[in-house]
Amino acid sequence: MTISQRPPTLIGWRLLALLYDFFPVLALWFVAAGVFTLLHGDGVRGGWLGALEFAVFWGIAGLYATRSWQRGGQTIGMRAWRLQVTDATGQPANLRALWRRYAIASVSLLCGGLGFCWAWLDRDGLTWHDRASGLRVRRVPP
Numbered sequence: 001m002t003i004s005q006r007p008p009t010l011i012g013w014r015l016l017a018l019l020y021d022f023f024p025v026l027a028l029w030f031v032a033a034g035v036f037t038l039l040h041g042d043g044v045r046g047g048w049l050g051a052l053e054f055a056v057f058w059g060i061a062g063l064y065a066t067r068s069w070q071r072g073g074q075t076i077g078m079r080a081w082r083l084q085v086t087d088a089t090g091q092p093a094n095l096r097a098l099w100r101r102y103a104i105a106s107v108s109l110l111c112g113g114l115g116f117c118w119a120w121l122d123r124d125g126l127t128w129h130d131r132a133s134g135l136r137v138r139r140v141p142p
Helices: 011-040 047-070 076-080 095-112 114-119 126-133
Strands: 083-087 135-137
Touching: 011 047, 011 076, 011 083, 011 114, 076 083, 076 135, 083 095, 095 114, 095 126, 095 135, 114 126, 126 135
Parallel strands: none
Antiparallel strands: 083 135
């Protein structure tokens, strides 16, 4: 069975993996927020410094995700549910496609998860970020 013939990964597993991954990312955000607080002397409340802090948080989450996907195709949450990101042929994905995947997934989350829900309507069970990046999430055998 080729990778394109395999059934799509259930959206529930993906969402559970995303929930698991929230916790290590949250820890990294706390470290970054601590650095911002040390440098600024107070919590960042808005303005250009608030926008910079938001961009740093987004970048930290992106580095966590893309670096994890690059080193074995799995984040910590994906390992728990035996999910793996590969290209359409089942090979490791390139960094450019991984960042595209992360950026489109971010937009999907900002749209209330619509890009994730799209997998229920898509003929191949793919999310927006799967389609845009040309990557696939597959369930690996135990």
